[in-house]
Structure formats: structure tokens, C-alpha cells
Amino acid sequence: MAYRAEYIWIDGTEPTPLLRSKTKIIEDAEAPGIWGFDGSSTNQAPGKNSDCVLRPVFVCPDPIRGGGDKLVLCEVLLTDMTPHPTNTRAACAEVAEKYATQEPIFGIEQEYTFLKEGRPLGWPAGGYPGPQGPYYCGVGSDEIWGRDIVEAHTTACMKAGLHISGTNAEVMMGQWEFQIGPVAPPLVADEVYIARWLLYRIAEDFDVAVTIDPKPMPGDWNGAGAHTNFSTKAMREGWDPIITACEALGTKAELHITNYGAGVERRLTGLHETAPWTEYSYGVSDRGASVRIPWQVGVDKKGYIEDRRPNSNCDPYTVTRLIVDTCCSALD
Numbered sequence: 001m002a003y004r005a006e007y008i009w010i011d012g013t014e015p016t017p018l019l020r021s022k023t024k025i026i027e028d029a030e031a032p033g034i035w036g037f038d039g040s041s042t043n044q045a046p047g048k049n050s051d052c053v054l055r056p057v058f059v060c061p062d063p064i065r066g067g068g069d070k071l072v073l074c075e076v077l078l079t080d081m082t083p084h085p086t087n088t089r090a091a092c093a094e095v096a097e098k099y100a101t102q103e104p105i106f107g108i109e110q111e112y113t114f115l116k117e118g119r120p121l122g123w124p125a126g127g128y129p130g131p132q133g134p135y136y137c138g139v140g141s142d143e144i145w146g147r148d149i150v151e152a153h154t155t156a157c158m159k160a161g162l163h164i165s166g167t168n169a170e171v172m173m174g175q176w177e178f179q180i181g182p183v184a185p186p187l188v189a190d191e192v193y194i195a196r197w198l199l200y201r202i203a204e205d206f207d208v209a210v211t212i213d214p215k216p217m218p219g220d221w222n223g224a225g226a227h228t229n230f231s232t233k234a235m236r237e238g239w240d241p242i243i244t245a246c247e248a249l250g251t252k253a254e255l256h257i258t259n260y261g262a263g264v265e266r267r268l269t270g271l272h273e274t275a276p277w278t279e280y281s282y283g284v285s286d287r288g289a290s291v292r293i294p295w296q297v298g299v300d301k302k303g304y305i306e307d308r309r310p311n312s313n314c315d316p317y318t319v320t321r322l323i324v325d326t327c328c329s330a331l332d
Contacts, residue, residue, distance in 0.1 A: 003068040005032045007054050008197050009076055012043035012086040015262035016212075016313045019197050032056045032072045044076065044086055052084060053077040058190040063159035064201060071160065071197070073190055089186055092317040096185040099328035103233040106188045106320055107165065107181030107304075111224035111312045112199065113174055113216045114146040115209040120174030120217060121145040129173045132222060136171045145174055149206050154178070156198045162191045171222040171272075181229065185324060189316035214311040215266040223267030223274070224312035230323050231304035234331055239301035241331055246282040246291050246305060248330035249323070253280035253290070256326070259318050261311025268309060275308070 008021040020042055024035060039045025039052035054074035062069035076084040083090035096104070114121035122145030123129055134143045150167055157164040157178070166179045178199075180191045196212070203210045215223040234241040249256065257264060257277055268277035275281055275290040282291035282305070284298035290309050297303030310319045 001028050001068070002026060003028060003070065004062070004065060005059075005070045005072045006062060006065075007032070007035055007056075007072045007074055008194070009037070009054055009074045010086065010088075010193065010315075012039075014043070017086065017315070019193065019200065021197065028068065032059055032070065035074075039076075039084075044084060051079055053079060053081065057089065058187070058194065060160045060162070060194065063156040063198070071194060073194055088315050088317040088321070089189070092186040092189060092321040095321045095325050099324055099332075100184075102328050102331060103184070104324050104328060105182040105184050105231060106323075107179060107183075107229035108188060108192050108316055108319075109177055109179045109225070109227040109229070110192060110195065110212075111170055111175060111177045111226065112210050112212050113172070113224060114149065114176070114203065115174075115211055115216070116207075120172065121208060122173050131220070132171050135169060135173045135175075137168050143173070144169055146176060146208065149203055149208060150176055150178075152205075153195075153199050153202050156202060157195050160194065160198065162195055163188075164195065170224070172217065175216075175222070175224060182231075185320040186317060189320055192316045212312040214261060214263050214313055222272045225267065225274075225308065226261070226310040226312050226314050226316070226319070228307045228310050228316075228319055228323065229304050230307065230327065232328060232331060235302070235304060237302055242293060242297065242303070242305060244330050245327040246293070248326050249291055249307065250280045250282070252322075252326050256307075256322050257309060259315075259322060260309050261314035263313070264309070264311050267311060273308075277309070 005024045005026050010017045011020050035054045040047040040050035056072045057075050058073040062071045075089045076087045163183050265277050268274045270276040273287040281289045283289045284293045285295040292306040
């Protein structure tokens with residue numbers, strides 16, 4: 001029996017790319033293969049030479065349609081089968097392979113905000129909710145909005161076989177987070193993109209939008225990040241490699257911050273549990289630092305670090321590539 005394969009890819013929209021998808025019917029005995037699309041409609045090609053190529057890189061069960069249907073994440077190629085300029089996965093995979101012997105792994109905390117009629121879900125029309133405080137990991141209909149969507153999304157990620165490791169309500173009303181990992185690159189980024197797509201798609205059924213804007217509401221409200229937890233085998237076994245990694249990130253702070261998502265300066269203000277985007281710092285149990293060393297890691301003298309700078313709208317291929325390249329080259 002034939003099945004439906006939902007081909008998913010990252011487009012060329014700037015400054016933050018969008019996810020696109022379309023459905024292909026495939027005979028049961030066939031695996032998803034190369035396909036094409038109109039790049040002139042996705043900011044990836046001119047109209048006079050519009051064909052772009054989709055090459056599957058990650059396939060999993062489709063938890064929405066069920067049966068034998070599949071989700072197929074693809075990287076975008078030019079017609080000569082080389083990576084498209086918008087294809088950041090290819091460079092990530094290359095760096096991951098280069099340092100594979102160091103066994104780098106990541107856990108990515110994806111924050112996002114539900115929107116209804118242009119406002120965060122649960123916010124009163126024409127006004128504001130009470131100040132931040134009770135919403136983080138809260139419970140109760142006066143504090144929490146969107147839990148039904150979150151539960152549906154979590155179930156879908158689990159059925160798809162993703163390494164989803166948790167969810168929680170965040171500091172601003174209508175804001176939530178899910179975590180993917182620990183997983184090696186580039187797979188961790190593949191799974192983040194699939195999880196994002198599932199979130200957008202499931203929220204459709206509730207007539208709710210999702211934004212990964214890093215500062216969806218100006219003012220005294222927390223922004224949305226993608227805190228990125230990272231370790232190598234050496235870091236998981238000792239303290240000195242952890243300090244080496246933290247110091248190495250400081251030597252390339254500008255390179256990282258300019259590639260951690262559009263609008264990073266709107267979120268990393270030095271307030272709301274962030275370090276200023278113009279400064280680099282690290283410390284044990286310090287959520288106001290650029291890079292936090294968890295308290296238990298400080299006690300055990302081994303473990304992982306948390307780069308708190310990436311935006312919610314970051315490209316996880318780029319973020320993981322930069323962290324691996326910077327830290328693993330210093331640890332090599």
C-alpha cells in the first residue's frame with residue numbers, strides 16, 4: 001500500500017528562515033528519494049532558474065497521519081547536487097565528522113510563544129496579564145494557557161521517535177519550552193527542526209499560531225531562547241576540559257553571537273536572566289552569565305556547560321557547528 005511522505009525543508013527567508021513542506025505519495029516498497037521544488041517561491045532561486053533539490057537526511061514516522069506515513073526532513077541542494085547556499089546542515093555535518101572522536105553531544109532547550117489574534121495566548125484583549133512570577137512551571141487555568149497543545153505536541157514527538165526529554169511552561173504567560181537531547185550533531189538539529197514543524201502543524205488544529213521570535217513582547221517580559229547544553233567525552237570525565245571549553249567560547253564570542261539568531265540584541269540585555277550581548281562571561285550556577293556551568297557540574301568537577309546566548313529563532317545547525325568547532329579545536 002502506498003504511503004504519504006511529508007517532505008520538510010528550511011527555506012531562504014531572511015533574517016529567520018521558515019519551514020516548508022509538501023506531500024508525496026510513495027509506493028510501499030520504496031524509500032523516500034530525491035525530490036524537487038520551486039525555489040523562486042521560497043527565496044532560494046530566481047524564476048528563470050527556479051528548480052532546487054530536496055535530499056532526505058532524516059526520516060521518522062508521521063505521528064499526525066499515523067499508519068505507514070512518514071515525515072522526511074531534507075537538505076536543499078542545487079541541481080548539480082552541491083549544497084544550496086541556504087543549506088547549513090552540510091557544514092555542520094562536516095565539522096561533526098571532523099571531531100567525532102571527541103563524542104560531542106547536545107541538549108537544546110527550545111522556547112516559543114503561542115499567539116492568538118496577534119497576542120500571547122491567555123493575555124487579555126487590549127491589556128496585560130499580571131507580572132511575571134507564577135507562570136514558570138505553573139499550574140492552573142489562571143496561569144497556564146496552551147497545555148492541551150503542549151501535550152499533543154509532546155505525544156507526537158514521542159511517537160515520531162524524537163529524543164524529546166522534557167517540556168515546561170516558561171516565565172511569560174503563553175510561553176513554553178521543549179527540550180531535545182542529549183544527541184550528537186547534526187542529528188540533534190534535525191530533531192529540533194522536526195519538533196518545530198510538529199509544533200506549528202499541531203497548533204494549526206487549535207487555531208493558534210507559534211512564534212520563535214526572541215522577544216515577542218517588548219517591555220518587562222522574558223525573551224525566548226534556545227539554551228544549548230554541550231559536552232564532549234573529555235568534559236564528561238573531567239573539570240579542566242570544561243574550563244578550556246568556556247575559555248575557548250570567550251575567544252570567539254563575536255563570531256558566535258552574530259550567528260545565534262536574528263534580534264539577539266533585543267533579548268540579551270543583561271536583564272531577565274541574560275548576559276549583555278556585548279559581553280562574555282561564564283560561571284557556576286549563574287543564569288546571568290553567557291555560559292552557565294550547572295551547580296552539580298561544579299560539585300562533580302565533570303559534566304557539561306550551557307550556552308545561554310542562542311535565540312529561540314537560531315539555526316541549530318549553525319549553533320552546534322560553531323560550538324563544536326570552537327570547543328573541540330581547543331580540546332584537540
